[in-house]
Amino acid sequence: MGYALYALPHQIVRLTHLCISPDYRSRGLARQLVDAITRDHGDRFGIALKCRTDYVENALWPRLGFIERGRTPGRSKKRLPLSIWWRDHGHPDLFSSAESLDILKVALDVNVFVDIENGDDRAAAKESHALIEDWLVGQVELTITPELSREISRLPQCDSKSTQVAALTKYRTLTADHSTSDAMYQRLLDHAKSAHGLDLSIEESDRSDVRHIAEAYAAGVTVFVTRDERLSIWARSALDICGVRVMRPADVILYVDELARAQAYMPSQLLDTEYRLEPVRSMEEGNLLSFLNSSDGERKTDFLAKVRQLSAEGQKWERLILRDPHGNASALLIYGLEATQLTVPLIRVGNSRIEETIVRQLIYLARTQARQHKREIIRITDRQLSKALQRILRSEGFVCHNDAWIAFVIDLCANAAAVDEQTALAARHVDIRLTKLTTNLSPIIAADLERSLWPAKLVDSALPSYIVPIRPYWSAELFGVPQTLIPRSNSLGISREHVYYRSPIPRGERAPARLLWYVSSNSAGGLSAIIGCSRLEEVTVDSPQALHGRFQHLGVWSRQQVINASKGGKALALRFSDTELFQHHVPLRRMRQIATTFGQTLQLQSVSKISSDLFAAIYKEGQGP
Template sequence: MADTHPSTARRIAPVEPGSILLPEVISLGRENAKTLGFFPDGAFQDYASRGHLLACVQDQRVAGYLTFRKRHLTITLVHLCVAPEFRQGGIAKALIDHLSQASSGFAGILARCRVDFPADAIWPHLGFTARNEIPGRATRQPTTLRVWWRDFGLPDLFSTAPSDRIVAALDSNVLFDLHTDRSEPELNESKALLADWLGDSIEYVVTDEVFTEIVRHPAPQARHALQAYASTFRILSDIDPALVRKLTTQLTDAIGPGESPQDESDRRHLVLSVVSGGRFFVTRDTGLLDFAADIDASIGLTAVRPCDLIARTHAELTEQSFTPDRLSGSALSIRPYRAADIDDLAQTFQAFGHHEPKPAFVRTLRDSLAQSTQSKGRIVVGQDGTLQGLLVVSSVDSEARIRLLRTTRGAASDVLARHLVWLAVQDARRAGRGVTRLVDEYVPPAARSVLGALGFRPADEGMAKVNGIDVMSTRDLADRLRSVDSIYPDPTWIEDTARVLEHGQSRLPSRLAFECERVIWPAKLLDTALPSYIVPIRPEWAAQLFHAQLAEQSLFRSDPSLMLRLNNVYYRSSIPRRIEAPARILWYVTASRESPSTRCVAATSLVEEIVRGPAKEVFSRFKRYGVFRWEDVLDLANNDPFGSIEAFRFGHTEPFETPVDLGRVRVLAEQVGAEMPVLQSPSKVPTDLFSAIYREGFQSRA
C-alpha cells in the first residue's frame, strides 16, 4: 500500500522525561492498551530516562513510538505502536530501521507477538524472521506468541545462557485477581501482570501458604478452580525450617506478630518468598504495603503493588538483580576452612532437600584439605559467626573445577554466589587455567541463576566458562575459543564468535567488544573499538569501592560488604564531559591529607552505562548502591539539587596486585610513545598504554 504520509514530514526522535512528546506517547499507549498490555506512567518515564523510547513525529503529531530494552547483545522490543490513522504508512519500519542503525555492535532485535493479532503479519516486512512459538500468559483462553528476530549478523554470546528472570511471588489477593473473569479497576491492575511483553522478564511463583488461604474460600467449586490455577505456578515451600524460623523472628521484630490467621499467612508468604530466592512480593494488601520499608530492611524482600513491579522491571533487567544494597549492613569475611569446621559445614550446606549423600559431601571437603597444593576451600562468615557461603575449587589439568558452591538461602544469596564464582575465576586466571568448570551437582538455585551472566554455558560435564588470560588480540581469543570447543555439546556459538573476531575489515564494535570482555573476563582485548580511560578517584571512595589495602586502614571507615559488590556507581561532576559508555577505565587514586602517598593506578573496571542529569534525579535512580550519601552527591552539584552531575555504573572490577605509582605511569607512557594523561579529570588513554599499565599491575603473574 502506498505511503499516505510522505516521509519528508517525518522525523524520529528520542523521547526524554521532560519532552512535550511524552504525554502524547503515553496517551497513544493507553489507547492501545488492549493489545499492548498495561504500562504505567512510571514505566514510560523510566524508558525515556534511559534513552529507550523513540517516537516518530509526523505532521507535528506522534504517529508512533517504540520502547525497548538492551540486555547483553540483544535488543528486546517492549512496545511498537502506530496510531490508527498512520498505519500502513511506513511508520513502524522507520522506527525499526532507526533503532537498527543506532545499535551498532548488538546481535539483533527480538520481538514477541500473539499469533492471533493482525500485527503478527507485519514482522517479515520489517526484516524479522520467525524463530519459534511459545505459550502466552492468558488465563482463560490459551494463546500463542510468535518469537521474531531481526539479525544484525553478530553472534549473541548469551543466547544459551540460563534464564535470569526476576522472581516475584504473588500474594493470594493478586492470584485471585488473575483467576477471576470480572473486570474492575483494582482487578485490572493485577491482570496487567499477564501482559505478554513481561513473559521473558518475570517468573511468577506462589508459596504453599496460598493453598491454606484458598481453603478459607467459602465456595467449594471456586476452591477447586483456584487450587488448580495455583498449581500452574512454581510453588515455594518450607525447604529450610531453621532459616524460616530465623527470618520469621526477624520479620516479627520488625512488623509485629499479627493478630489474625490472615496476618500469620501474610508473614509466612513473605518468609517463604525470601527462602526460595524471590526478589519481590506482589500484593494489593495495603496493610503489608505500609510495612514495605520494614519488610525490606528486616528480610530483604521488596513488597510492591502490581503496577510498581511492572514499572520497575526495566531497571531490574537493565542493571541486573545483583544490586549491592542487598548486602548493606552485613559485615562478611572470607577465610580458608579448617578440619574443625567440617561438621558445621555439612550441617549448613549439605543439600538435604535433594538427598545429597553426607559421606560424599564430607569427602570433598576433606580431599580439598588433603590436596592443598591443588585445591582451595574457603568459607564466608557473617559478623555473628554464622556460615554464609562455601567455595571449593580444584585444579585439574588446564581447568579450575568448582567442586562445591553453596550459599545459605536468603535475600542476598545470589549476590554472594556471584562473588564466590568470581573468586574462582580469578584464581583460575592467576593459575593460568583456560577453563573454569562448575561440577557441583547440588548448587543452590540462587547460585545457578548467576552463571549465565558470568559467561558459563552448559558443557559435557556441568557448566563451563572460557577464561581469557592477560591482554590478547581478537585473533588470539578466536584461537582460544576453538581450542576448547570440544567441551560444549553445541559449539556453534564458538565458531560464530570466532568468525566475527577474525573479521579483519574493521575493528570489533565497542558494544560487542564489551560483551566479549565480560564473557572472557578478566582478559582484555587489544584491537577493538572499546575505549579506555583513566579516572581520578579520592582515596576514601577507592577504599569503599575496590582498594582493599586502603580499606584496611583506620583512616577510611569502609563497609566490608562493599568488597562483595560486583556492580557499583561512581558520581562526578558532569563537566568536563569526557567518558562515553561502554568503556574500560583505570582507577587513579589521588593523594589526600590523610593518605598523601597514594597517587597510583590501583584497579580497572568495565563501565556499562553513563547517566547525566539533575543531581536529585540521578541519585534517586542509583541510591540503592549505597556507597555515596545524598550529601556527597549534592556537594558535586555545588549544593544545587538540580545541578548537573554524571554517574557511571561499572562492574567487573579487578584490583591490581601491584598498584602502579604515578612515576611508573610516566615511564610506561614514554615507553609506548603516548602522551602522559591529564589526571585531574577523566582522560582517554591509548590501548598500548592501557595494556602496559594493566600488565604492570599484575606483573607477579608473569
C-alpha cells in the same frame, strides 16, 4: 501512523510493541521502524520479541528479518504459546544462545490470585492482570505458597471456588522447610507486636498473611505481591528480618524494570566487610544443610552424599564457607584444579538479602583463582543450582554445555585475532565451537566480551579508554589503596561494582569504556601512580540528591559528599565494575615515558582519553612479568 516500544536490557534490544495504524499498513512502515531500531542500536547483539503463536502477525516477522528461536507458554488463562523471534545484528555471540531474561520469582497473595483467575474487570483487579502480560514471560515467574492453597480450601463452597482450585495447578507451589517457615512466622508475629502494636495471631486472615511471607522466605522467594494495604504497611518494616519485599502488582512491574537495568545487587555491603572465607571444618555437615536446594527437588540424602564424597577426596578440593558478620554460613564454594580447568562441583548460597552480591563475589574469586593458576576454563558441575544462580551465571558469561556451566578465563591483552585464537584453543578442551571474533568491535559488544572472557582485553576494538584521577582518600575507600591502618580483604572487600562522583564538567567520557585509576597526591612522598583498571558501565549527570538516591547501594559516598562534588546543582556519576588492582603500580614518571613512546602527552588534572595502545602498554606494565 505507527510506533515501536522497546527496552535495552543487557546487550540486546527487547521489542515490546510494534503498532501501525490500519490506514497506513502495507507501506513498509513496520520495516522502517525496525530498521531504525537496528540503526540506532546496531551495537547490540540483536532484537528479541515474543508474539502469540496463533496471531496472524507472526507471518510478518520473517519478512522483517526475524527468525523463530523457540516457543514458550504464555500467561493467558489458556496458556497459549508465544513464539520467540530474533533479528540478529551480526555480532559474534560466543555461545550462539539467546540470553535469558528470567529475573524475578514472585509469590502471589490470594487477592491477586483471584483477580487473575476470575478475570475481574474492576480497576483494582486490572492492576493484578498486568502480571500476566505476555511481555513479562521469561522475566517473572508467578508462584504460590502452600498457604495460598490452604486459604482457597477455606473459602465457602461455590462455583468460583472450583475454578480457583483447578487454577492452582497452573502455578508452581513453593517448597518451604517447615521448621524454617515456623521460626520466621513467630519472628514476624513478634516484630508486628513490638514495632506496630499489632497482634496478628488473633484473626485467621492475619495469621494467613504472616504464614504467606514466612513460607516465601523459607523457599528463597524475595517478592510477595498483594493488594492488602494493611499487610503492606506492617510488612515493609519486616524487610530487614525476612528479606521478602511485599509489593503491589504495579510496584512489581517497576521493580522488574529496575532489575533489568542491572541494579540488582548491593556491593557496598561487602565494603569494609566482616564477612570471612574459611575452610569447611570437620563435624560441620549439619550446618551445610542450609544449602540444600529443596525448593527445586534436591533430596537431603543426595546432597549429603555429594558433600561426603567431596570431603573424602581430601586435598583435591578447596572447601570454603563464607560466614556473615554473625558467624552464620552464607555461602559454600568447593573448587579444585584439574589439567586444563578449574572445576567447581558445588556452589551454593543460603537465604540472604545480598544473595546476588555474594554469588558474583564467589564467581570473581573462581576467576581470579583460575587466572592465578593459569587455567583458562571454569567448569561448574553442580546440577542442583537454583534458577537465580543460573541466571547470574549466564550474565557472568557462563554457558550451559553437557550438563555443566562453562566460562573462559583468557589472560591476554591483545587484538581480536590473538584473543580469538587463545579462546578457541581453550574451547576445544570442552568441545565448544565459538563464533570467530572480528576487529573493530563496537564498544558495547567489546565490553560484553571482555566481561565474559575476563580478564581479556580486546585492544583493536572501538572500546574507549580513559585515565581518571582520584584522590588518595577515595582510592583508599573504594579500593584499599593506599592501605589504611585496617587493611581490607581483596577477595571480599573490593565489590564487583562501585560508583565515583565528580563535578559535571564534560570531559568526553562515554560508557562502556575502560578506566585506569590514577591516584594523585599533593603531599611530599605521597602515592602518584596508576593502581588498577575497571570497566565503565554508565555515566550519569543529575542532581546530587537524585544520584545519591539512585546509587547509594553501590558506594561509600554520603549525600553531603556527593553535594560537595557537585557544581551548579549537578554532579556526574561514574558507575564501574570489575576492578583489577595492579601487582605493580605504574608511577607518574614511568607513565610519561610510556606515553612518549606512543606520541601522546598526558593531561592528568582531569579525566583524559588515551589510545588503546597506550592503555595496553600501561596495563601490561601494571600486571608485571
